[in-house]
Amino acid sequence: MPLATTTKRNLVTTALLLPSAVWLFIFLVLPFIAMVVFSFGERAPEGGYLPTFTLAQYANLPARAAAYWNTLMLAPVGAFLCLLVAYPAAYYLAVKADPRYRLMLVSLVVVPFWTSLLVRTYAWMYILGSRGIPNLLSMIGIEDVRLLNTPGAVLLGIVYGYLPLMIMPIYVSLEKLDRRLLEASADLGAKPVSTFFSVTLPLSLPGVMTGVALVTILLLGEYLIPQLLGGGKVFFIGNALVDLFLQSRNWPFGSAIAVTLVAVVVVILMVAMRIAWRISGTRQVDLV
Amino acid sequence: MTKWYRENAPISAKDFMDELMRLKRGSVSRRHFLGVTGLGLATAVMARQPGVFNSVAHAEDLGSTMSIATWPNYHDPATFENFTAKTGVAVEVNVFGSNEEMLAKLQAGGTGWDLFVPTNYTISTYSKLGLIDPLDLSKVPNFDPKTQNTRFTAEGTVDGTVYAVPKNWGTTGIAFNSSKMKSKVTSWKEFFELAATEADGRAMVHDYQLTTIGNALVSLGYSFNSIKPDELAKAEEVLIKVKPHLYAINSDYQPSMRATDAWMTMCWTNDGAQLNRDMPEIQFLLGADGGEIWSDFYAIPKSAANKAAGYALLNFLMDPANAVKEHIANGAPTTDSRVMALLPAEITGNKIVYPDEASLTPLEFGAAVTLTDPSRAELMARFKSA
Numbered sequence: 011m012p013l014a015t016t017t018k019r020n021l022v023t024t025a026l027l028l029p030s031a032v033w034l035f036i037f038l039v040l041p042f043i044a045m046v047v048f049s050f051g052e053r054a055p056e057g058g059y060l061p062t063f064t065l066a067q068y069a070n071l072p073a074r075a076a077a078y079w080n081t082l083m084l085a086p087v088g089a090f091l092c093l094l095v096a097y098p099a100a101y102y103l104a105v106k107a108d109p110r111y112r113l114m115l116v117s118l119v120v121v122p123f124w125t126s127l128l129v130r131t132y133a134w135m136y137i138l139g140s141r142g143i144p145n146l147l148s149m150i151g152i153e154d155v156r157l158l159n160t161p162g163a164v165l166l167g168i169v170y171g172y173l174p175l176m177i178m179p180i181y182v183s184l185e186k187l188d189r190r191l192l193e194a195s196a197d198l199g200a201k202p203v204s205t206f207f208s209v210t211l212p213l214s215l216p217g218v219m220t221g222v223a224l225v226t227i228l229l230l231g232e233y234l235i236p237q238l239l240g241g242g243k244v245f246f247i248g249n250a251l252v253d254l255f256l257q258s259r260n261w262p263f264g265s266a267i268a269v270t271l272v273a274v275v276v277v278i279l280m281v282a283m284r285i286a287w288r289i290s291g292t293r294q295v296d297l298v
Numbered sequence: 299m300t301k302w303y304r305e306n307a308p309i310s311a312k313d314f315m316d317e318l319m320r321l322k323r324g325s326v327s328r329r330h331f332l333g334v335t336g337l338g339l340a341t342a343v344m345a346r347q348p349g350v351f352n353s354v355a356h357a358e359d360l361g362s363t364m365s366i367a368t369w370p371n372y373h374d375p376a377t378f379e380n381f382t383a384k385t386g387v388a389v390e391v392n393v394f395g396s397n398e399e400m401l402a403k404l405q406a407g408g409t410g411w412d413l414f415v416p417t418n419y420t421i422s423t424y425s426k427l428g429l430i431d432p433l434d435l436s437k438v439p440n441f442d443p444k445t446q447n448t449r450f451t452a453e454g455t456v457d458g459t460v461y462a463v464p465k466n467w468g469t470t471g472i473a474f475n476s477s478k479m480k481s482k483v484t485s486w487k488e489f490f491e492l493a494a495t496e497a498d499g500r501a502m503v504h505d506y507q508l509t510t511i512g513n514a515l516v517s518l519g520y521s522f523n524s525i526k527p528d529e530l531a532k533a534e535e536v537l538i539k540v541k542p543h544l545y546a547i548n549s550d551y552q553p554s555m556r557a558t559d560a561w562m563t564m565c566w567t568n569d570g571a572q573l574n575r576d577m578p579e580i581q582f583l584l585g586a587d588g589g590e591i592w593s594d595f596y597a598i599p600k601s602a603a604n605k606a607a608g609y610a611l612l613n614f615l616m617d618p619a620n621a622v623k624e625h626i627a628n629g630a631p632t633t634d635s636r637v638m639a640l641l642p643a644e645i646t647g648n649k650i651v652y653p654d655e656a657s658l659t660p661l662e663f664g665a666a667v668t669l670t671d672p673s674r675a676e677l678m679a680r681f682k683s684a
Contacts, residue, residue: 056427056670057398058405073676076683140559156499158559159546241546242505245683253682256399257507258675 042272048265057259067266074267077250082274084246085229088168089176089222095169096176096221101210103177104184116181123174131167131238138163138239159241167235172228176221183217184210212289219286226282227275247271364607365390367400367414369594370550371572374627381614387607395549396506397669404429404599411599412608415465418453418593419508419664425456430597432459437609440616445635450593453663462595463616466630468567469653469661470509470590473551477579478561486517486585490536492562494543501540502563504549507678508664509564509590510537516588523665530677537681547682555580571629571650582650584657591661593633 049067054060071078099119107115122130136142138157147155157163187210195205233248242249247267254264366378370393378389392411394400397420403409405427416424424430435441441463454462474483474497481496483489493501503510512522514533524530545560554560555573565573570582596615598608614620622640625632631651632638638646646652668674 053672056423057401074679074683080683135553139554140557237548241544242548242682243541243544243546245679249682250679253675253679256402257396257678258672259398259402259405260672260675 045265045268048261049269051262051265053260053262057261059261067262068270070263071266071270074247074250077245077247077267080244081230081247084164084168084232085226088165088172088229089225091165091169092172092176092225093218093222096173096180097218099173100177100180100184100217104181104187105210119174119177127171128234130171131235134163134167134170135238138166158239159243161240161244164236164240164244167239168229168232171235172225175224175228179220179224180214180217183214183220187213215289216286219282219289223279223282226278230271230275230278360385360387360607360610361604362386363388363390364412364604364611365392365410366611367392367394367403367409367411369394369415371552371569372415372628374623376627377615377620377624380620381611384614385607385610387610389611397508401429401669404601407601409599409601410603412602412604413596413598413611415594416462416597417664418450418595419666419669421453421462421595421597422456422666423669424597425459425461429600430461431600431602431605432461433463433598434609435460435463438463438613438616440613440618442634442636447633447635450633451595453593454595454597462597463612464633465594465596465615466568466625466628467591467593467633468630469584469658470513470564470566470592471570471582471584472562473555473565473570473573473580473582474562475555475558475577475580478558482581482583483562484583484585485587486513486589487587489562489564489585490514490517490540493540497562498543500545500559500561501543502546502548502551502554502560503537503540503544504551504564505547505682506549507674508668510547510681511674511677512590512664512668513564513585516585519587522588522590522662523668525667525671525673527673530673534677534680537677538684541681541684566630567651568628568630571648574650575629584653584661586657586660588660588662591658591663594630 048059050063050065052060052062052064052066103112103115103119135158138144140158143157144155147153191209191213192205195209196202200208231248231251233246233252236242236244236246236249251264251267251271254260254267364387366389368391372393373391378391382388394403397417400414400416401420401423404411404424416430421430425432446464447467450467451464454460454464472483472486472489476482478500479492479496481488481492483492489501503513511530511533514536515524515529516522517536518529518532520526520529520533524533546554548554551560551563551565552569552573555563556577565582567582570580573580574582596612598605598612602608615624618634618636618640621632621634621637625637625641626645629651632641
C-alpha cells in the first residue's frame with residue numbers, strides 16, 4: 011500500500027476518534043486532574059478547598075482505615091457470591107436453555123437493570139422489613155426474625171444488584187464455546203463432570219475474570235446498598251466519600267481518598283489482567 | 299393510608315365522573331370543578347408552555363419553573379400546586395437530609411434553587427460566605443415582622459440585615475413506640491441506656507453529627523453544642539458503646555418507625571407530630587436533660603436563576619391563609635401569631651407541637667460553630683466506621 015494512502019487513512023481514523031477522545035478528556039481526565047490537585051490542598055475553615063501544597067491528606071488516610079478494610083473485604087466476597095449465583099445461571103442460559111427461549115431469558119436478566127438500583131433496593135427494604143418476609147414467617151409461627159439492616163441483607167442486596175454484570179460476560183464466553191470440543195471430550199471417554207472442569211470451565215475463564223473485575227471495581231465505590239439495607243452501620247469508602255464531600259465538606263481529604271481508590275482499582279485491574287493472560291496463555295484477553 | 303394522604307391524592311376516575319355530572323347538573327360551580335379535578339391546575343401549567351396556549355402576560359415575568367430545596371415530609375404538596383395554579387410557575391422540590399449537604403451543594407455552585415429552607419445556625423455562615431442574598435422585604439408584603447415571635451426568628455437577621463424569614467420552629471426529641479416498649483423514655487440518658495437494653499436492635503440515631511453527637515453530649519450533662527475535646531471524647535464513648543445495639547444510623551426514620559422495625563428514634567417535632575397523628579402509640583417527648591430547639595427559615599441563594607419566582611413563592615408562603623395549611627400538614631409549630639390564630643385548637647393544644655414552656659427551658663439552639671467544626675465531623679466518621 012502506498013505510504014500516502016496509509017497516512018490518509020490514519021488521519022481519517024484519528025478524526026473519527028477525536029470526539030470520543032475529547033469527551034474522555036473533559037469528563038474523565040480533567041475531573042481526575044482536579045481531584046489530584048484538590049488532594050494536595052487543605053480544608054477551608056468553612057469547608058471546601060483551600061489551595062496549598064501539603065501531603066497531610068495522604069498522611070491522614072489511616073483515619074479511614076476501617077472504611078478501606080471493610081471495602082477491601084466486601085469487594086471480593088461480594089464478587090465471589092455473585093459468581094457462585096451467576097455461573098450456573100449463565101451456564102444454563104448459554105448451554106442448556108432451549109435456543110427458542112434464549113433471547114427472552116437473557117432479556118429477563120437484563121431488563122431489571124433498566125430500573126434504578128435505588129428503586130430496586132427500596133423494594134428489598136420492604137421485602138426484608140417487618141411487613142415483608144418476617145411477617146410471612148410469623149404466620150407459620152417463626153417470630154421476631156430480623157432481616158433488614160443486617161450484614162446478610164447487604165450481601166443479598168449486592169448479589170441481587172450486580173448479578174447481571176456477572177452473568178453477561180460469562181454467558182458471552184460460554185456461548186462462543188465450540189460444542190465439538192465437548193463432543194471430542196466425551197468421545198475420549200471423559201464423564202460430563204470432568205469435561206466441565208477440563209474443557210468448559212477453563213474456556214469460560216476470560217468471561218469469569220471480566221465479570222469478577224467488573225463487579226469488584228464497582229463494589230469498591232458502593233455506598234447505596236450498605237446505607238439502605240445495612241442501616242448505615244457499616245462504613246465503606248463510598249460512604250466515607252459521601253460524608254466527606256456532603257457532610258464535613260472536607261474536599262481535599264475526600265479527594266485524597268478518591269485518588270487512592272482509583273490507584274487501588276488500577277492495581278486490581280492489572281493483577282486481574284495478568285492472571286487472565288496466564289490462564290489463557292495469550293495476551294489477547296480483553297478485560298472490561 | 300392516612301386521611302392526610304388521601305386529601306392530596308389525585309382524583310379517581312369515579313370521583314371525576316361524579317364531579318363532572320355535578321357540574322352538568324349545575325350543582326357545583328365551574329371554578330369548583332376545575333379545582334377539585336385538577337384541570338384548573340393543568341390548564342394553568344399548560345398556559346405557561348409557549349405555543350400550547352396563548353399565555354397571559356404577568357406584571358413581572360416569573361418564568362415557567364422554579365426550584366425549592368427543603369426537608370423530607372416538610373410541606374403540604376397542595377401548597378405548591380396552588381402556587382402553580384395561581385402563577386403558572388411549576389415548582390420543582392429538592393429534598394435534602396442535612397444542612398451540611400445543602401451548604402456543600404451551594405458551595406459547589408449551580409444548584410438552580412430559587413428558594414431554600416436553611417436552619418437557624420447556618421444563616422450566619424451562609425451570609426459570611428456570600429451564598430445568600432439579603433432579603434428585599436418590599437417583595438414579601440405578606441411577611442410581618444411585628445407578628446413574629448423573635449425568640450425563634452432572631453437568627454434570620456445577621457448584623458441588622460434580614461437574610462431569611464422563618465418557616466417554623468421545632469425541637470429534636472425522642473419518639474418511641476409505647477406498645478413495644480414498657481419504659482417511658484424521658485431523657486437522652488435513658489435513650490442511650492434503653493437503646494442497649496430494652497430497645498436492643500430497635501433504636502435509631504440520626505445520620506447527622508449535630509443531633510447525634512449533641513444528644514450524646516446532653517446525656518452526659520454537657521452542652522448540646524460542645525466542641526471541647528474531652529467532652530467530645532466522652533460522647534464518642536457513649537456512641538461507640540451503643541453502636542452494636544442500634545437498628546440504624548439514618549435520619550429518614552419515619553418508614554422504620556411506621557413499620558415497627560424500629561421502636562425508638564431521635565425525632566424532629568414535625569415528624570413526631572406526623573407519626574403520633576397516624577399511630578397514636580408512637581409518643582414524642584423532649585429530653586428532660588436537654589436537647590435541641592431550632593427554627594427553619596426561607597432564604598434566597600445568591601446564585602438563584604429565577605429570583606422573581608423565588609420571591610413570589612416566598613410571599614405566597616408568608617400569606618397566613620397558605621401558611622396555616624402548611625402547618626397543619628407538616629406539624630411543626632408556627633412563629634407567626636397571625637397563623638397561630640387560624641390554627642385549629644387540636645393543633646395549638648397538641649403538647650408535641652406546642653410543649654410547655656418548662657420543657658423548652660433546658661433546650662439549646664444549635665450553634666454556627668458546630669456546623670463547621672471539623673472535630674465533630676471526624677467524630678461522626680469514627681462512630682460510623684467503628
